Amino acid sequence: MNQMPQFLRRCSGAALVSLVALLGAGSVSAHAQVASKFDQAVASEVLVKLRSTADLQPLLARFPLTLASQFGARPIYRLKVIGAAAVNDVLAGLALEPGVMLAEANASHASPEARRNVPWAIGTATDYVEQWAPQSMRLAQAQTLSNGAGIRVAVLDTGIDASHPMLAGRLLPGFDFVDFDTDPAEVPGGASYGHGTHVAGLIAMAAPGASIVPMRVLDADGVGNAWVLAEALLRAVDPDGNPATDDGAQVINLSLGSLNRTKLLGTIQLIATCGDPVLGDPVADLSDPGYADDRARCAAASTGTVVVVAAGNDGSRSIKQYPAAESVYGVIPVGATGSNGFMAGFSNYGSWIDVAAPGGGITSLAAGGGYATWSGTSMAAPLVAGTVALLRAREPGLTPRAVAERIRKSGATVCGRVSQVQVNAMAALTDRLPAPLNCSLTQTSGFTSSSRLR
Incomplete structure (x- = not known):
């Protein structure tokens, strides 16, 4: 017994x-x-x-x-x-x-594409430059007002291939929380090899003047865990551990998540965004003296970090991916749209996701110096993170909560939806209502198909 x-x-x-x-x-x-x-x-x-x-x-x-x-x-x-x-x-x-x-x-936490076994197709430099996503988001127009200069965007992912020519001069020193060393490079051999480089390439496309901080939190198979993710989040907002030093990322991109909620990550996101603590609340109580440096950092900076998180590729209203679904002010969960203006068939959706961005058939950088076309909310999130970088460079006094609200209210309503909007970078930077999306007649899954799948 x-x-x-x-x-x-x-x-x-x-x-x-x-x-x-x-x-x-x-x-x-x-x-x-x-x-x-x-x-x-x-x-x-x-x-x-x-x-x-x-x-x-x-x-x-x-x-x-x-x-x-x-x-x-x-x-x-x-x-x-x-x-x-x-x-x-x-x-x-x-x-x-x-x-x-x-x-x-x-x-465990993983990239949505690893979880759903979504492969990538070989792309080209022309695909990267001429694809549909930047035009749909009005990125070129927005970049006449801001290129993101002075903004640091931390990418918590599988690492980044720092040797890619398109990333030359754009990377700051980062950290590898998987092997716990100072070399956050992509590690070949797994199904998610190149995921972080792909994400970084989309941030570089959206905010060409921003600096990217690579943080490796996922192994080559695209898998990590909540503690490693929490460690990386805190290092991203305060790399030197000195709250008086303004050296943290103003934007963090998380193209990853878990179907199992870890409430502790809600606490960490609250610390990152400099959200309001709530005495006695299991997630939001920050009253212990051990949080003194966090309070000092937020007081010194006056604004916190915006955290952009992929919403997941389950194609579901009911399935939630965490930490995207933690409902912390200043955290932006991101779904994906296809080129037809509809939500991509693979993207999660629902009332907890206000914002979407292009995620179907997106070309970006591949580890090893080439280009790859991939589909997923992991591709949508960095396009939003890049837009946030443009906005934070233009209006540095906005709080994370105000940034998230601006991104939401300036988006164009997704075709066939009333509660999701696709980010419009120009409208966000000018604080205006956007032009509507050009909705096509058919809705597709948004996944790419190719005879040259990896």
């Missing part, structure tokens, strides 16, 4: 009933039903956000846990489950602790 773990035996029956009600369809059960490597959690790891750093040692004394790492002075920790204890049992016990605000598995 299986025995209840010792750290759960002390819970009253009423408390356990309450726990079931709280967790019913939550993170614990979600991680118990993983379907693939893209949805699995890191084995024997839990992520916790405590009310205070003083709560850590008593917790380690009562639970089969050991400290793996901490976010600086913040009461946020990655803990290793030791012995024979099951992660779900540990999470269940932690959920009942008064000093624990969040306790979650370390969920």
Whole structure:
């Protein structure tokens, strides 16, 4: 007969009933039903956000846990489950602790194209320059007003091929959080090789004057995890760890996500965007002294970082991809449109996605010096990130929330939709209503087909 773990035996029956009600369809059960490597959690790891750093040692004394790492002075920790204890049992016990605000598995995150096994086709330099997306977004007109100069855009992805000629002079030093070194280059051999370079090429197209900061958080198969992503987000907004130094990215692009929610990433996004903390809220409470540097950085900069996130390629209204769906002000979830003005058939959609951008058959840079045509919300997101860079260079005083609102209200209504708009860069920079999209008669999937698929 299986025995209840010792750290759960002390819970009253009423408390356990309450726990079931709280967790019913939550993170614990979600991680118990993983379907693939893209949805699995890191084995024997839990992520916790405590009310205070003083709560850590008593917790380690009562639970089969050991400290793996901490976010600086913040009461946020990655803990290793030791012995024979099951992660779900540990999470269940932690959920009942008064000093624990969040306790979650370390969920895997992946590029949407890796998750859906979307290959790329060989493209050309001509395709890159003459494709439909820039015209549809009025990028050329917007670039007469701003080219993004002075703006740093962090790309958290599979790395970037710094040797590509089109990226010469555009990259700043970055970091590799997979191998934990200072070389965030693409690593060949996996299905997602070149994904980060493709994303970077679209930012360079949209905002040619902006600088790009490569952060490798996904391996060559396009897979990472929540803790690595959180580490990279915080480094992107404050690379030197000095809140008085204005060296962070003003825009972050995340062409990745997970079907399993990690609320801790909501906290990290709130820190990045300099959002308003809420005392007692599990996600938004930043009252511990460990967050002092975050408060100082936001006070010094007066504005935070805009985070642009791909919404996912499940073609679904009901499926949400995180952290895009975290509903943090200053975070922009991005769906994809096709060249006909409709939402691309592969793109997620729904009330949690206000903004879309071209994502069907998009040509950009390929690792190794060439060009590739790919389809996905991963392609739409960097076009929005580039537009945000143009806007932030032109109006640096706008807060992330104000930027997100400007991008939304200046977009053209997507054909056949009432709640999604396609970004119009010129309208965003001039704060005007856009011209409507030219809607064609047919709606297609938006995926490319080619006899030269990789």
